[in-house]
Amino acid sequence: MSSCDTCVVRNRAICAGLDNQEIAALNTMGRRRAVSAGEPLIWEDDDSLLVANVIEGVLKLTTSTEDGREQIVGVAYPSDFIGRPFGQTSKASVVALTDARVCVFARNDFDRFAREHPELEHKLLERTLAELDRTRSWMMLLGRKTAPEKIATFLLEMSERLNETGCAVKLGPARRFSLPFSRQQVADVLGLTIETVSRQFTKLKNDGVIELPSRREVEILDRPALVSLAG
Amino acid sequence: MSSCDTCVVRNRAICAGLDNQEIAALNTMGRRRAVSAGEPLIWEDDDSLLVANVIEGVLKLTTSTEDGREQIVGVAYPSDFIGRPFGQTSKASVVALTDARVCVFARNDFDRFAREHPELEHKLLERTLAELDRTRSWMMLLGRKTAPEKIATFLLEMSERLNETGCAVKLGPARRFSLPFSRQQVADVLGLTIETVSRQFTKLKNDGVIELPSRREVEILDRPALVSLAG
DNA sequence: CGATGTGTTGATTGACTTCAATCTGGGTGG
DNA sequence: CCACCCAGATTGAAGTCAATCAACACATCG
Numbered sequence: 001m002s003s004c005d006t007c008v009v010r011n012r013a014i015c016a017g018l019d020n021q022e023i024a025a026l027n028t029m030g031r032r033r034a035v036s037a038g039e040p041l042i043w044e045d046d047d048s049l050l051v052a053n054v055i056e057g058v059l060k061l062t063t064s065t066e067d068g069r070e071q072i073v074g075v076a077y078p079s080d081f082i083g084r085p086f087g088q089t090s091k092a093s094v095v096a097l098t099d100a101r102v103c104v105f106a107r108n109d110f111d112r113f114a115r116e117h118p119e120l121e122h123k124l125l126e127r128t129l130a131e132l133d134r135t136r137s138w139m140m141l142l143g144r145k146t147a148p149e150k151i152a153t154f155l156l157e158m159s160e161r162l163n164e165t166g167c168a169v170k171l172g173p174a175r176r177f178s179l180p181f182s183r184q185q186v187a188d189v190l191g192l193t194i195e196t197v198s199r200q201f202t203k204l205k206n207d208g209v210i211e212l213p214s215r216r217e218v219e220i221l222d223r224p225a226l227v228s229l230a231g
Numbered sequence: 232m233s234s235c236d237t238c239v240v241r242n243r244a245i246c247a248g249l250d251n252q253e254i255a256a257l258n259t260m261g262r263r264r265a266v267s268a269g270e271p272l273i274w275e276d277d278d279s280l281l282v283a284n285v286i287e288g289v290l291k292l293t294t295s296t297e298d299g300r301e302q303i304v305g306v307a308y309p310s311d312f313i314g315r316p317f318g319q320t321s322k323a324s325v326v327a328l329t330d331a332r333v334c335v336f337a338r339n340d341f342d343r344f345a346r347e348h349p350e351l352e353h354k355l356l357e358r359t360l361a362e363l364d365r366t367r368s369w370m371m372l373l374g375r376k377t378a379p380e381k382i383a384t385f386l387l388e389m390s391e392r393l394n395e396t397g398c399a400v401k402l403g404p405a406r407r408f409s410l411p412f413s414r415q416q417v418a419d420v421l422g423l424t425i426e427t428v429s430r431q432f433t434k435l436k437n438d439g440v441i442e443l444p445s446r447r448e449v450e451i452l453d454r455p456a457l458v459s460l461a462g
Numbered sequence: 463c464g465a466t467g468t469g470t471t472g473a474t475t476g477a478c479t480t481c482a483a484t485c486t487g488g489g490t491g492g
Numbered sequence: 493c494c495a496c497c498c499a500g501a502t503t504g505a506a507g508t509c510a511a512t513c514a515a516c517a518c519a520t521c522g
Contacts, residue, residue, distance in 0.1 A: 118349035143422025191374025
């Protein structure tokens with residue numbers, strides 16, 4: 001009985017496209033693990049001992065300065081791959097934002113397996129290239145955009161990313177969604193302070209661009225306005 | 232007569248480790264191209280038609296907003312790989328900062344060749360993962376560091392990167408080097424304005440941390456101070 | 463030697479942060 | 493059941509860092 005058989009991200013994760021024998025081999029190497037909200041999975045600057053596929057939930061990748069400033073450098077959704085294969089240390093911490101389930105592998109085992117299975121490495125390469133693209137466009141946001149632009153861009157990105165997590169069918173961007181981030185975490189994504197995030201949110205609400213049914217809920221009332229604000 | 236035979240980055244670029252037959256095949260696909268300082272090689276949002284290895288010189292990867300703000304999202308040195316394989320469009324422009332020589336491939340050809348040569352894809356994966364690490368640590372700088380910290384971090388990174396370009400032997404960081412960037416370009420790397428960059432440079436000079444023999448030259452007088460300022 | 467592009471320096475402004483007070487809502491124990 | 497608690501969020505006032513605006517310096521090149 002293979003747990004891969006029942007895996008909901010089986011067709012979207014890097015495992016997609018592997019044959020039954022390969023899946024079976026991967027299955028013996030990996031194991032499921034639950035990570036509850038707030039719990040860390042990987043520590044910055046630690047030896048890179050494990051890698052994983054996200055099955056369910058959302059996790060943040062962060063780097064910190066010695067004096068405690070934090071920057072969220074990536075967000076992992078279901079079917080995303082996390083950890084640092086082929087490297088000695090992990091340059092970012094990984095912490096669950098929501099309760100999550102992941103499929104973890106010892107990095108050594110995974111590295112060896114990947115090198116023997118070019119199709120898997122290719123999937124990983126495609127994913128890494130896409131992540132690099134996304135990360136670079138986020139650099140533009142961090143370096144050159146104003147607070148209002150950052151918030152607008154963030155909300156648009158959220159409304160897209162949080163909808164992909166469903167099924168294979170490509171849905172449009174969500175009109176209403178539940179943020180997996182606290183205000184502080186939004187600030188850590190955008191390179192702002194919690195107060196600035198709060199102020200910008202209420203401004204958008206007062207301007208009739210969004211509605212905020214609860215702390216974590218966002219409803220986009222005027223998407224074109226948001227797009228125009230995103231710069 | 233293969234031009235790869237005489238290639239100075241042959242043992243550091245992704246071509247390293249390929250056998251003679253593979254090198255010969257790559258050689259028929261690629262061609263050398265000179266790019267003079269300021270000349271673009273790839274345009275943002277254009278179809279991704281070519282990829283390349285940097286043989287000599289330094290190039291910048293940039294993204295821009297509609298209203299002309301620019302952010303440098305990466306810098307490519309000799310032996311680095313540029314362009315977007317396995318993707319329809321390039322998300323960043325590539326422009327030469329200095330006179331440069333590159334070895335370009337039609338993306339189609341390269342993609343096909345790479346898929347048939349797992350060792351090459353593996354090299355590319357390792358490179359892409361390393362670049363992602365570097366990019367993420369730059370996000371921390373952009374989002375959370377102050378102007379003095381940005382400048383100090385930048386100078387330290389320059390003193391390291393500009394020395395790796397030599398030979399395979401691992402040299403220590405350079406004490407003195409020539410920036411491949413104008414003040415405006417330094418600003419575009421750090422998410423600052425040209426005036427702020429200039430002021431921070433002169434402040435470091437007045438504090439005896441660095442010397443500025445000419446506009447492009449930098450000499451590090453007090454590295455520990457710089458490390459401590461980098462935050 | 464002027465012309466032009468690049469860099470520096472100064473004065474002022476403004477956006478975001480910081481500091482501080484208050485609010486809110488979900489959970490708990492009396 | 494509801495008063496209380498408390499972390500998270502909002503709002504306000506004041507401060508600061510970097511941007512902007514503006515003038516000038518310097519080098520390179522016809």
